[in-house]
Amino acid sequence: MADPSSYRPRPGQIPDSPGVYKxxxxxxxxxxxxxxxxxxxxxxxxxxxxxxxxPRTRTMVTTAASVEWTVVSTEVEALQLEYSWIxxxxxxxxxxxRDDKSYPYLAVTLNEEFPRVQVMRGAKKKGVRYFxxxxxxxxxxxxxxxxxxxxxxxxxxxGVFKNAARTGRxxxxxxxxxxxxxxxxxxTPEEHRELAEDFCDFMAGRTGTYIRxxxxxxxxxxxEMEYERAARLRDDAEALKRAMEKSAVVLADATDADLxxxxxxxxxxxxxxxxxRGGRVRGQRGWVTDKVEAVDTSGLVxxxxxxxxxxxxxxxxxKEVLVPALPEDAEAVSQWLAERRxxxxxxxxxxxxxxxxxxxxxxxxxxxxxxLHKTKRAxxxxxxxxxxxxxxxxxxxxxxxxxIECYDISHLQGDDVVAxxxxxxxxxxxxxxxxxxxxxxxxxxxxxxSMHEVIGRRFKRYLQDKERTGEWExxxxxAPGATGPIPGAPVPAATGPVPAPDLTAASPEDxxxxxxxxxxxxxxxxxxxxxxxxxxxPQVAAAKRALDELGIDDIAVCGLAKRLEEVWLPDxxxxxxxxxxxxxxxxxxxxxxEAHRFAITYQRAKRAKRIRSSPLDDVTGLGETRKQALxxxxxxxxxxxxxxxxxxxxxxxxxxxxxxxxxxxxxxTTPAAPAVNTATGxxxxxxxxxxx
Numbered sequence: 001m002a003d004p005s006s007y008r009p010r011p012g013q014i015p016d017s018p019g020v021y022k023x024x025x026x027x028x029x030x031x032x033x034x035x036x037x038x039x040x041x042x043x044x045x046x047x048x049x050x051x052x053x054x055p056r057t058r059t060m061v062t063t064a065a066s067v068e069w070t071v072v073s074t075e076v077e078a079l080q081l082e083y084s085w086i087x088x089x090x091x092x093x094x095x096x097x098r099d100d101k102s103y104p105y106l107a108v109t110l111n112e113e114f115p116r117v118q119v120m121r122g123a124k125k126k127g128v129r130y131f132x133x134x135x136x137x138x139x140x141x142x143x144x145x146x147x148x149x150x151x152x153x154x155x156x157x158x159g160v161f162k163n164a165a166r167t168g169r170x171x172x173x174x175x176x177x178x179x180x181x182x183x184x185x186x187x188t189p190e191e192h193r194e195l196a197e198d199f200c201d202f203m204a205g206r207t208g209t210y211i212r213x214x215x216x217x218x219x220x221x222x223x224e225m226e227y228e229r230a231a232r233l234r235d236d237a238e239a240l241k242r243a244m245e246k247s248a249v250v251l252a253d254a255t256d257a258d259l260x261x262x263x264x265x266x267x268x269x270x271x272x273x274x275x276x277r278g279g280r281v282r283g284q285r286g287w288v289t290d291k292v293e294a295v296d297t298s299g300l301v302x303x304x305x306x307x308x309x310x311x312x313x314x315x316x317x318x319k320e321v322l323v324p325a326l327p328e329d330a331e332a333v334s335q336w337l338a339e340r341r342x343x344x345x346x347x348x349x350x351x352x353x354x355x356x357x358x359x360x361x362x363x364x365x366x367x368x369x370x371x372l373h374k375t376k377r378a379x380x381x382x383x384x385x386x387x388x389x390x391x392x393x394x395x396x397x398x399x400x401x402x403x404i405e406c407y408d409i410s411h412l413q414g415d416d417v418v419a420x421x422x423x424x425x426x427x428x429x430x431x432x433x434x435x436x437x438x439x440x441x442x443x444x445x446x447x448x449x450s451m452h453e454v455i456g457r458r459f460k461r462y463l464q465d466k467e468r469t470g471e472w473e474x475x476x477x478x479a480p481g482a483t484g485p486i487p488g489a490p491v492p493a494a495t496g497p498v499p500a501p502d503l504t505a506a507s508p509e510d511x512x513x514x515x516x517x518x519x520x521x522x523x524x525x526x527x528x529x530x531x532x533x534x535x536x537x538p539q540v541a542a543a544k545r546a547l548d549e550l551g552i553d554d555i556a557v558c559g560l561a562k563r564l565e566e567v568w569l570p571d572x573x574x575x576x577x578x579x580x581x582x583x584x585x586x587x588x589x590x591x592x593x594e595a596h597r598f599a600i601t602y603q604r605a606k607r608a609k610r611i612r613s614s615p616l617d618d619v620t621g622l623g624e625t626r627k628q629a630l631x632x633x634x635x636x637x638x639x640x641x642x643x644x645x646x647x648x649x650x651x652x653x654x655x656x657x658x659x660x661x662x663x664x665x666x667x668x669t670t671p672a673a674p675a676v677n678t679a680t681g682x683x684x685x686x687x688x689x690x691x692x
Contacts, residue, residue, distance in 0.1 A: 002026070004061045008047045014040040019071040020081045022089075023064035027526050030089035032060050032293070035082040037329065039069050054294035060093040075332035076339070083306040090432075092425065095269075095289050095303045105132040105283075106140045108153070108200055113189055114161070114182045115196035117144055117153050124311065131203045132275075132283040146239045148178040150210070151199040154192065155179065204277060204315065211237055255279045257320035258308075259350075259359055262300050263366035267291055267382065270370035271304050274362050277318075286365070288373045302327035309340055317341035322350045322359060383583055384427030390584030391530070394576050395569065397556055401530035402426055405458075406591045407543070408534040409439075409450045410599035416606045417445065419454040420599035423528070424591050436602045448542045451533055455546035462527055463550060527555055534592050536561040536575075537568050544570040560592045619658070619665045626653050630662070641666040 019039045023032040023046075036042030046053075046061050053061065072078050086094050107120035111127025119137050124130060134140050144155065154161065156171055156179070164170050164183040174181035182192040202210055214237040221230035259274045268290055275283040287304065295303070301323045309317050317340050327333045330347060337345040350356040388400035404424045411417040417439040423430045441453045531547075533539045540559035547555060558576075559568040565585065566575035578585035615637070616627050633651045634640040640648070640662070648659035 002062055002065050004047050004050070004064070007064070007066045009043065009067065014043050014069065015071055016040040017071045018073070018075050018078045019069050020078050020085060021067060021069040022085065022091075023060065023093075024066045024068070025063055026065040029526060030085070030091050031064060032091050032093040033082055033085045033089065035075075035078040037075055037078075039071070043067060043069065056093070056292060057294045060293065063093075075329050076336050079306070079329070079332055079336050083310045086306070087310065093292050095291065095293055095295055095300065096307075104134050104137040104140060105130045106134065106144065106203065107131075108196055110193075110196065110200075114154050114192055117148075117155050117196075117199065129200050130316075131200075133285050134283060145178075147199065147202065148173070149239045150214070150236045151195050151202065152178055152180040153196050153199050154182060156183075203282075255320070256315075256318045257322055257355070258318050259322045259355070259362045260301060260304060260308075260324070261359060261362040261366040262297055262304075262324055263363065263370040264291070264297065264300065265370070268370065268373065269300050270366050270373055271300065272362050272366040272369060273304075273308065274358065275318075276358075284365070286369045288369065297325040298327050301325055302329075302333060305333060305337070309337060313340055314342060317345060319344075320346045320348075322348065322355060324349065324359070324363070384587070387427055387583035387587040390578070390582055391588065394567065394578055394584060395530070395556055395558055397529070399529070401528070401556070403526065403528040404530045404532060404591060405528040406532040406534065406595040407451065407454055407458075408592070408595040408599040409447045409454075410596070410603040411445055412603065412607060416603055417450060418599060418603045418606060419450060420595050420602060421454070421458060422591065422595045422598055424587075424594075427587055429594060434598055436598070438606075447535065448538045451535070451539045452542040452546045455531070455533075455543045456549065459527075459547060459550050459552055459555075463552075527552075529556065531555055531557045532588060532591055532595075533557070533559045534562075534595055535559050536566070540568045540570055560588050562592075565589065615665050615668075616662065619661045622658060622662065626651075626658075629653060637666070 016038050018035075018037050020033065020035045021039060021043055022030050025031050034042065046057065046067075050058050050062070070081065072081060085091075086096070090096070104119050104121050105124075107118055108129040108131075109116045109118070109127070110129050111125075119140050120128070120130070132140070148155070152173075155173065156164070160171060161183050164174075164181075168184055170179065170181035170184050170186075173179035174184070174186070180187045180192055180195060182189065187195075198210070214233050218230050218233035218237065221227075221233060255276055256278070257276045259276065261272050263270045263272075268288065271287045271289075273285045273287075274281055275285070287307075289300075289303075305321070305323075305327070317337055319341075321337065326347065326349060334345060334347045337347060350359050385400075388402070391397070392400045402425060406422050406424075408420050409417065410420070419437040419439060421435040421437070423433040435458075437454050437457065439450045439453060442449060531543060533543050536559055540557060543559075544557050547553070547557065557570055560566075561568060561575070564575075565580075566577055567585075567588065568575050578588075616622060616630070629651055630640055630648070631637070634643060643663075645656065645659045645663050648654055648662055649656055654662075
């Protein structure tokens, strides 16, 4: 625990300009990012008497070891830089909203020659138009099915599209009129793109124009006694009306707004957003967060706006954003939103009428989401804190282990031996820091030797990173200024030659990447307070021996044995038995089970890859396309093995040098024994490019 006075900036050193500041811990990792209109006033607030600070702020400043800042010109620039740094460094003491589910979107891939309408989840892609999010994927498919009558846009995958183009026959949707069949040339790329853009316009809320146009065309067709065409246009208009009815009308027709509501208690907050386009609710989304920093409702709203619109441009940012409380720098936030939209954005609190009534509904959803989230045991901050305290007490640790790493070994009868490393911080999985290892120091099955090798490799990388960044030296704690490094601090690795790391017995999975010491997460840069191994006394002894050999004596080690769920400590003949109702035992079990899942997933993938391997994989310069061309030409690896070099050269794209390499690779491998159908006794011929 650091004393904030040891790194407090000198009086007058901090400028009184707008800017963004970062607190770093002893390992130079960024743990908090904030912004301020006046840096001097804001940063000075963190260095008052600890008793006067909020408990979470007190924890942050005592965890930090230095503070630095960057001066900017305006508050809008500070807001943008703060968002960028939070996204880049992922500081542990900043509020970060987590989606309580993976929401599906209706997406139109306008970045393709023939845009496709489909359901998408996950991160948004450039050049794709998104609508939603929706509560269920089936709701999207129902809406799309109704709209394809009027906007017959392609919905098929790339494989189906290419196959239809090759055969000259469209898929079923093309025959029943729900696809314009650009794959077979029924429409030009320009005509199909126009259909896709009309589809997007309708989904964006411009619905009245299309329905009025269809009704006008219907009346004209009826007057001209084209009754079949009039009936089809009538059905198209009805389909669009049914699609519109699936979205509730809540506000005036021209209203485009996002309504944000927050429900909170002392520890956590839940946030709900209703997306209203054209007066209709087009999507709903929910986030939850731990209040790891001292923040009020206006601060929660500001963080939500940054996360919600930080990557958005144009119409994705609505004309109105309605919130329960205005951010502290409401004018700067409004200006930032306007820059992202390209036009004015109204950020305000609804006072009366339909918008206030709808905000009550959004608030009710937020309260329900918070109540549901509180029932999830693993995400309860109080429960996690109690679990860490119980572990510290049971193992005799000075402080609660905020970072825990767990290791597991997996193999199948001694083959494909691998190991996993999972990381839990503050009782929650930090999947971005999971790592996996191949055991290469020896052959065969020996979990104890495997554990010794993995622990040794992991912490050898940690020591190398520590040496590279100069943490062996005594470094001053004075805060740097806005424009220069810490006086007397070690020179960043990028400015001088980096010693070549010792890669003995290392695999590509665990070799560290030499990077400048800039606060970004690195592979093995941060030590845990506790190492947990899956196993009993032998595995614990092996892990402790590996740490001792490296001279590391400040990291606790324990093992969790599956049979009786006993906790083993080094050099103890008797295990520590935690009560079955212990939150600490429950957390250790979750960590151990996650390490086992991660290890066995990697082991199975490695085994499957080995089984699917082909002698053609070893031919330098032979890619997947030409491998498939060879197999398609000859029918199987067996027949390819029997072919001459001249016959191999007949395959399009295969030159003589490549043909010689293919023939040599096949000649150097022994054909696998033929498979036998045990029921009939029939020999099964090799017929594909699998193992041989």
